[in-house]
Amino acid sequence: MSNESSNQKGQEPFLGGLLDHFAPRLGGDKGAQSWVRALKDKDQRLAAIQSLMEMGPEAVPALITALEDRNRFVRESAAHVLGHSRDRRAVLPLCAALADSEAAVRQVAAYALGRLNDVRAVPSLMFALRDIKQPVVDAAAFALSHIEFPADLRAAVESYPEVSR
Template identity: 40%
Template sequence: MHMSEIDELIEKLNDKDDFVVEDAVGALELKGEEAVEPLIEALSSRKKNIRLHAAQLLGAINDERAIEPLISTLKDNNKLVRREASTSLSRMGPAAVEPLIAVLDDPDWRVRGAAAWALGNLNDERAIPALEKLLDDESGYVKSGAQSAIATIQRKA
């Protein structure tokens, strides 16, 4: 199993044919841990579809090495890529909580907002004090993300 097979599959994530993309996604998911490093690299691909599927796959494979790179991807200029990164982070479990709390004061509102939404999905009470600081954020997106996250976490508590 040489790396170029994984790299070829990653290239196919940008194929025009949905079936080709679906097959590549399935094959990469089966590769599991072996695909994590190449998928992390793919998060900085110039091709939006590759970034999008890489973010999605890293959430499915659920390897903690992907947490920091996915957090960096919350700055992606594409909204769908950011959303996938946020969704994947919310599948990472307790290991993602502290790193997400750490970026709640990021200068970029998109990062703060995405981190708040992901923390809501992670349902961890440790996030509440940091989320409360965002309730008067200048960004409506961040504010509603923080409100929603706090409500979700408190419901589960």
């Protein structure tokens, strides 16, 4: 093996580390994935959330994937950022997050759906009004009150006491 080949192999971990360090600043899918990984670290979580919000639409696919992460804080943070993204691609994945095992994730997903203001979320949010955790019910009611939809459907939704408060 030549010296050049062994030097390249010896540099791979170093270059990989540099890429992991700078990728979030560069943006793109690699950057979004790096920031999603940073959501697992409580010391980096706020910076990661801010960076993902600033990335805009290019972060959405990585955030949608993060809604299925094993770490509750990653799922919760991903739902939060997706709500701020205003990206319609997030509606159905956030509707699915309303069935998360953790109430905090369901609550944040409901608020996020309210921010997205998409009628496709109405059936899932109506179902969330029956959640066993009151903060989830409150978030679903809040979201439903912020979604613009036809008057006849609005009357049906507002017939639920949780929504009309």
